[in-house]
Amino acid sequence: MDLNTYLFFDGQCEEAFKLYEKVLGGRITALMRYGDVPSGPAVFKGNTRVIHTNLQVGDRVLMGSDTPPAGLGPMPSGHQPDAYKTPQGFRANISVDTPAEAERIYHALAENGTVAMPIGETFFAHRFGMLNDRFGTPWMVTCPKAQ
Numbered sequence: 001m002d003l004n005t006y007l008f009f010d011g012q013c014e015e016a017f018k019l020y021e022k023v024l025g026g027r028i029t030a031l032m033r034y035g036d037v038p039s040g041p042a043v044f045k046g047n048t049r050v051i052h053t054n055l056q057v058g059d060r061v062l063m064g065s066d067t068p069p070a071g072l073g074p075m076p077s078g079h080q081p082d083a084y085k086t087p088q089g090f091r092a093n094i095s096v097d098t099p100a101e102a103e104r105i106y107h108a109l110a111e112n113g114t115v116a117m118p119i120g121e122t123f124f125a126h127r128f129g130m131l132n133d134r135f136g137t138p139w140m141v142t143c144p145k146a147q
Contacts, residue, residue, distance in 0.1 A: 007064035007137055011066050013066045016064070016137065019133075023109060024055070029054045030052065049067075049069055051065055067083060091130060093141075093142060094140070095142045102128075103119060114132045124144065125144050126144070126145055128142050
């Protein structure tokens with residue numbers, strides 16, 4: 001079984017994943033746009049919003065997309081597509097092996113974002129901090145102490 005985090009954006013998915021690719025040292029292995037859907041609704045045609053992307057980081061995958069474009073209307077099932085909502089109730093966690101790597105990642109993601117907890121030493125970690133990046137994604141960065 002795999003358990004992966006899937007992030008949603010309001011038109012900034014590609015920009016966010018390019019940042020995550022750079023900061024986390026991963027590789028974007030898939031990026032599809034709403035406009036690429038062969039039999040999608042008319043509002044998809046030519047739309048450059050991301051319908052799905054994968055970022056491979058080591059043996060982990062981070063996935064994401066933009067919410068559907070405006071004007072989509074109800075699905076055939078009658079279900080209304082979700083509009084973008086600011087993420088809440090979770091934080092994606094990045095665990096690293098060294099305090100220096102934790103500091104680097106934390107500060108790169110915090111640039112133009114919002115600090116929830118400055119990075120520093122805690123009773124359980126050499127470094128731990130929480131932030132929301134400039135796209136609104138909530139993160140924790142951890143360099144744990146040996147148990």
